[in-house]
Amino acid sequence: MQVLKDGGRIVSTVPMGDNVKAARDAKNIKGDYYVMQSTTEVLMQLMEHLGNGDYKVAVAEVKPFSLENLKEGHKIVEAQAVRGKVVLTF
Structure with missing residues (x-):
């Protein structure tokens, strides 16, 4: 929290x-x-769609996970400064 x-x-x-x-x-x-x-049927259908590239996600930025990048990413999203997801990698 x-x-x-x-x-x-x-x-x-x-x-x-x-x-x-x-x-x-x-x-x-x-x-x-x-x-x-x-x-199982629903999950198999989902896997098929993912494998076929049927789902597209717009990724605006990819950053390594850190407290600073978490704060920066949150500010970017709140300001609606980019189109797409801000991704933090572990």
């Missing part, structure tokens, strides 16, 4: 524990989680 501003939003794929809920509530953060189940 340290990286979220007061009144921010978090979306998760797993339920939040009590400690996370307390931290969320302390900063007035809205939080939701969604549970999804995929079948």
Whole structure:
């Protein structure tokens, strides 16, 4: 929760524990989680589309992961200064 501003939003794929809920509530953060189940058939179709290059993602910048690059990437996205994703690599 340290990286979220007061009144921010978090979306998760797993339920939040009590400690996370307390931290969320302390900063007035809205939080939701969604549970999804995929079948083997759906995952195989997804893999086929990925392999065929059917999905295109516009990537504006790729930077190595660091706290400084995280801050810079966030500023770029907030300012809507680029078209596409800002990717941080590990």
